[in-house]
Amino acid sequence: MVFSAPVRLWLLPNAALLAALTLWGIVRYPHLPSRIPQHIGTDGVDAWTDRSIGSAFVLVFVYLGVTALLTACAELTLRVTPHAELPKEVAPFGNGLVSASLNRPRTRASALRTARAVLVLNACVGTSLLIGCSVLWRSTANPGVPGWLFAAMLLPVLAGTAVTVAAAVRDRQTPMA
DSSP: OOOOHHHHHHHHHHHHHHHHHHHHHHHHGGGSOSEEEEEEETTEEEEEEEOOHHHHSHHHHHHHHHHHHHHHHHHHHHHSOOGGGSOOOOOSSSTTOOGGGTTSOSSHHHHHHHHHHHHHHHHHHHHHHHHHHHHHTOSSOOOOOOTTHHHHHHHHHHHHHHHHHHHHHHHHHSOOO
16 A cells, blocks of 8 residues: 555654664563563553563554554545535435445545544554553563553553544534535
8 A cells, every 4th residue: 555645744753653662672672581561450560471572572563553553544534535525416315315425524634634633643552552661671570560650651542532533523513515
C-alpha cells in the first residue's frame, strides 16, 4: 500500500517513536536480568518470564501492530468518498436515506482531520508503551513499580482518544452538504 502524502507526513513521528523504542530495546537487551516482568499489577510486578527476544520486545511488537492497524485506518479514511461527494440519488429502500452515507466523513477536510487524529492516537499509544518499556527494560529484577506508573501510561492514551473523539464530533457538527 502506498500511503498518501498526509499519512506519510503524520506517520513520521510514529516511525521515529518505533525506531527509538527498537533501538532502546536493542541497547538494553544485553543488560537485562535473566527474568523480566511479564505482567504489572496494582501491587507491582506480579508475573515474571525468562528473558527472550519475544518477551523483551513484546511492547515493541504490539506497537508495530497498532501502528500498522491505525495507519491503515487513517489511509482508508482518506480513500473513502466523503458524504459531500456522493451522488444525491435516493436509495430505493431505507426511507429516503442514502445508506452508504451513514458512516462517512462529511468532507475531504474532515476525513483529513480524522486521519490525522488517528495517527496522533497512535503516537500517544506509542508514548504509553514507551513508559511501559521503562519498567520492562530495567537492569534489576525489582518487583516494585511506582504508583504513578498506571496513570502515566493511561494519560497519553486518554489524550489521543480525546483528540480522535474531538475530530469525530467536529465532523458530525459540520452541516450536511
